[in-house]
Amino acid sequence: xxxxxxAALALGSALFAGQALAADYVIDxxxxxxxxxxxxxxxxxxxxxxxxxxxxxxxxxDAAQPxxxxxxxxxQTASVDTNHAERDKHLRSDDFLNVAKHPTATFESxxxxxxxxxxxxxHGNLTLNGVTKPVVIAAKFIGEGxxxxxxxxxxFEGSTTLRxxxxxxxxxxGPASQTVDLIISVEGVRQ
Amino acid sequence: xxxxxxxxxxxxxxxxxxWLIAVAVFGLFGLGLWMVGLDYYSAWYRKAPxxxxxxxxxxxxxxxxxxxxxxxxxxxxxxxxxxSAVRLFTRLGHGLLYLGLFAxxxxxxxxxxxxxxPVEVFGWFEVPALVTSIPRxxxxxxxxxxxxxxxxxxxxxxxxxAALKHHFIDxxxxxxxxxxxx
Numbered sequence: 001x002x003x004x005x006x007a008a009l010a011l012g013s014a015l016f017a018g019q020a021l022a023a024d025y026v027i028d029x030x031x032x033x034x035x036x037x038x039x040x041x042x043x044x045x046x047x048x049x050x051x052x053x054x055x056x057x058x059x060x061x062d063a064a065q066p067x068x069x070x071x072x073x074x075x076q077t078a079s080v081d082t083n084h085a086e087r088d089k090h091l092r093s094d095d096f097l098n099v100a101k102h103p104t105a106t107f108e109s110x111x112x113x114x115x116x117x118x119x120x121x122x123h124g125n126l127t128l129n130g131v132t133k134p135v136v137i138a139a140k141f142i143g144e145g146x147x148x149x150x151x152x153x154x155x156f157e158g159s160t161t162l163r164x165x166x167x168x169x170x171x172x173x174g175p176a177s178q179t180v181d182l183i184i185s186v187e188g189v190r191q
Numbered sequence: 192x193x194x195x196x197x198x199x200x201x202x203x204x205x206x207x208x209x210w211l212i213a214v215a216v217f218g219l220f221g222l223g224l225w226m227v228g229l230d231y232y233s234a235w236y237r238k239a240p241x242x243x244x245x246x247x248x249x250x251x252x253x254x255x256x257x258x259x260x261x262x263x264x265x266x267x268x269x270x271x272x273x274x275s276a277v278r279l280f281t282r283l284g285h286g287l288l289y290l291g292l293f294a295x296x297x298x299x300x301x302x303x304x305x306x307x308x309p310v311e312v313f314g315w316f317e318v319p320a321l322v323t324s325i326p327r328x329x330x331x332x333x334x335x336x337x338x339x340x341x342x343x344x345x346x347x348x349x350x351x352x353a354a355l356k357h358h359f360i361d362x363x364x365x366x367x368x369x370x371x372x373x
Contacts, residue, residue, distance in 0.1 A: 078327070085305035086240070089329040173231050 022062040022069070025154055025188025029056060033155070033187035036075055044176030050091075052105075054079035059188055061154055063144065066120050067112050073184070074106040077128075095171040102130040110134075122158060128167045135160050137184065147189075155187040192371050196264040199373070205264065206371050208257045213347070215250045216292070219243060220344045244303055245313045251296045254289075270363050284350055291343035298339055301325070301332035 027034045036052040055075030062068055078099040080091045092099040109124035118141040126135045139158035147153050161179050164171075195202040201209075226239035269278050303310050304320030305328040311317055325331060357365035364373050 078330075083306065085308060085329045086303060088306070089302065089333055092330060171231065 022060045022065060023152075024060045024191045025058060026191055027055075027057040027059070027073070028153070028187045028189050031187075035183075035185045036073070037183045037185070038180050039183065040173070040180040041176045043174060048082065050080060050082035052077070052079050053081055057107075057186070059156075059186075061144075061188070063141070066114050066141075069112045069120070069122075070109050071122060071124070072106070072108045073186075074104055077103060077105050090171075096129075096169050098129055102128075105129075107135075107137075126160075126162070128162070129169060131167045133166055135162065137182075152190040153187055154190070155185075157183070157185040159183045196267055198265050198268050201267055201368055201371070202264065203371065204260055205257075206369060208253060208260065209369060212250065212253055212257070212292075215246060215253070216343065216347060219246055219250065220340055222246075223340060241311065241313075244299070244310050247296055247299055248310055248312045248318055250292075251300075254292055254296070258289075267368065270365060270368075272361065272363050284346070284353070287346055288343070288350060291339060291346055295336060295339045295343050298332045298336040302329050302336060305329035305332065 034055075034057075036055050037049060038051070039047045039049045042048045052075045055073060057071065057073030059071035060069060077097045078092055080088055080097060080099075082088055082091065091097055094101070105126070105128045107124055107126045109122050111123045113121045113123065115121055115138070120139050120141075122137040122139050124135065124137070125132050137158040137160045139156050142155040142157060144154035145152070160182050162182060163179050164173075165178070192206075193200075193202045194204050196205055222239060222243050226235065226243060229236045229239060269281070273281070300310060300318070301322060304318075305323060305325075307320045307323050309317035309319045322328075354366045354369070357363050358367070367373050
């Protein structure tokens with residue numbers, strides 16, 4: 001009896017410990033410490049940067065068990081912003097993001113593979129313009145710790161390269177601009 | 192022909208404004224439809240929208256001039272053979288054409304200036320952005336611009352057909368008056 005209780009307790013605490021370590025974080029949208037940016041070559045001569053202003057997401061993370069981490073982000077494609085009204089309107093049209101038909105893009109991780117100290121490949125499914133494809137985000141752990149206001153935070157930056165054609169983006173911007181780099185920089189507040 | 196309108200005829204200024212604006216409206220409509228389908232590497236990809244916006248602003252100034260000119264000139268009286276229904280439809284149609292023109296131009300202006308950038312007119316001058324806070328401004332204004340432009344051009348075609356009907360069927364002076372040959 002006592003033995004069984006002890007075993008159950010030990011098992012329970014082991015499970016509990018595993019879960020307690022992988023804490024849940026919500027991306028800090030409120031304080032705007034999170035960015036979903038992209039860059040694409042303009043004619044091969046310069047980088048054009050843009051951002052998605054409206055997104056949300058959460059992740060679970062444990063520095064001791066990085067491969068148990070999970071992340072999910074969803075963003076409103078209509079919030080694309082490259083600081084140019086006509087270009088942004090064009091980006092929202094069916095030449096690019098087709099936001100009327102596909103207002104939301106999502107990323108959901110499926111597995112995380114550690115690639116070294118503080119870095120990992122986040123495998124997951126990206127849904128963009130109605131197309132779901134597996135992508136790998138090369139992520140770097142930036143830091144974690146107490147914040148000055150009584151909370152606890154952890155931050156990452158990751159990037160991946162997407163082929164526009166893979167996501168049915170029909171506009172041809174020329175040979176140097178077939179791919180776009182997605183750069184995600186987020187800080188999460190522990191729940 | 193005189194510069195100013197009389198109670199009987201349109202003057203040279205009114206006639207020139209009418210035809211210039213007619214050419215600009217159909218030209219801008221065609222240019223607008225064509226330019227949104229251009230390939231990114233087309234030589235016209237940047238030039239065509241610049242032309243469209245520049246001519247659009249000049250058209251707006253012509254329309255203001257036209258309104259002022261209208262205000263300070265007599266309005267030629269309706270032709271004798273036009274009954275009260277024709278007169279009513281004429282007033283209504285002309286009113287809608289004016290309204291449509293300003294609505295198309297305003298919506299176009301709201302697209303380009305949605306993020307605070309001015310509209311550049313051939314490097315001569317800029318029209319500053321005054322309204323930037325309408326939700327989804329560029330998209331909403333863009334849709335309006337397209338639909339209103341179609342409505343305006345359809346209305347202008349009806350206007351032209353009406354003038355031809357007066358000329359060839361009623362055989363009255365409606366069209367001749369606008370050609371300065373009354």
